Amino acid sequence: MGDWKTTDGLPRRRRHRALSPLREHLRDTFWFAPTAALFLVFVVWSAATAADDAILTALRDAGDEDAVSDLLGIAEDAKTVVTTISAAMMTFIGVVFSISLVAVQMAAGQFSPRVVRIFVRSRITKATFAVFLATFVQSLLVLTSYDSQRDPALVASIPLVQSVLTLILVGLSVILFVMYVNSTLRLMRVAHVVDLITREALRVVANMPLGVSAETPVGTSSSTGPGSDPGPRPGSDLGPETARIAHHGRAGVLRDVDIARLVRMARQNGVVLRLVPRIGDFVVPGTPVFAVHGGPATKGPRALSFQVSVGAERTFHQDLGFGLRQLSDIALRALSPAVNDPTTAVQAVDRIVQFLSSVAQRPLGALLHRDKQGTVRLVQPVPDWTELVDLAFTEIRGCAVSSPQVTRRLLAGLDDLLGAVPEDRRAPLVRHRTLLTQAVERTVPEAADRAFALHPDRQGIG
DSSP, X not given: OOEEOOTTSOOOEEOOOOOOTHHHHHHTOSSHHHHHHHHHHHHHHHHHHHHHHHHHHHHHHTTOHHHHHHHHHHHHHHHHHHHHHHHHHHXXXXXXXXXXXXXXXXXXXXXXXXXXXXXXXXXXXXXXXXXXXXXXXXXXXXXXXXXXXXXXXXXXXOOHHHHHHHHHHHHHHHHHHHHHHHHHHHXXXXXXXXXXXXXXXXXXXXXXXXXXXXXXXXXXXXXXXXXXXXXXXXXXXXXOEEEEEEOOSOOEEEEEEOHHHHHHHHHHHTOEEEEOSOTTOEEOTTOEEEEXXXXXXXXXXXHHHTTEEEESSOOSSSOTTHHHHHHHHHHHHHHXXXXXXXXXXXXXXXXXHHHHHHHTTSOOSEEEEEOTTSOEEEEEEOOOHHHHHHHHHHHHHHHOTTOHHHHHHHHHHHHHHHTTSOGGGOHHHHHHHHHHHHHHHHHOOSHHHHHHHTSOOTTSOO
């Protein structure tokens, strides 16, 4: 893709490349990596078996029975190790992952249930589980290759290469186990959790195509209420709406859409497609999913509905607000009377301010996905600036009044954002700052305590 210039004067950058959601969906599963590892171990074992047979055949062709006898002795010694590995590995897998699931459950209770997805998506977790299972299966396959015949002239198989491969897998399992324990322990640390969430949220921002549709000016709301669809605004160049395509399938959360295929289908039909619900909305059968603009209704509406992925929970793939939702949940859990951990809430606010700063200069409201000729083919609604600010601060502000550490950090964060955003984006920040100040003044009786709670401090109470 070539470079292009943004409409808001930002530096030129490479055009967004819409990826298929398949990779993200596989990352949200726990079965794919172990299954692929089991298939691969069968392939490698077959290759190792062929290598063992080739070595045995070459030694017999050379008439070197002494070498065959030596290899047979080495293989017999390795058999003891392989048998021990086979007996212990499955028990080891069960114990390790049982303890890990307890740790993940504790982290979910302390921070948010949505942090479990970090464990599920962890590459180290999947690699460790896959290699553990591969080592167990490999040891079983090696044991089936041992020949009961002890005569070097009559033995049909000497699994030497297979045994060495098993020992290599054991060594790899040990290394991955150390890395896995370190990764699981980090999952129980709030700083690491909020950092992972923020990095994924910023990755969504980085993958957004820069641009905004004419129907959703910067700084204005893209909807009139939750789940509403006001349609194109005056001055929109999408063309008249000619059809709407409803969702066919199970009810659930709209996780993502296949942008590349939708753009291609819209180009082939000469129309513009507009996604009606936002990513993260709950849809039921019959819910309008796509609006067709600028041409006749496309053929095969079911083909379009197949490009929509609906699941039980939200994902980061195309969901701009999901990161803020998780950070807000962590802060709210920390501010609850049962936990009472304002320092964790401050750490979440730190990352909220970081995320909002990253989108402070970006056009929001709708994403424009173009074909190779640069023509807009898909309009995807996303939260605008006001909605992101409300998502970030509304609930935290309501729970933080009695915690001066959090109110001080909120005020400092709002002040920092006020200095970083354009003039037309300051109104929601000023509103939240005013509401926070009024809430503290109503709740805190002592003037000195009010003054302390309303003093901006980036560390809360440093």
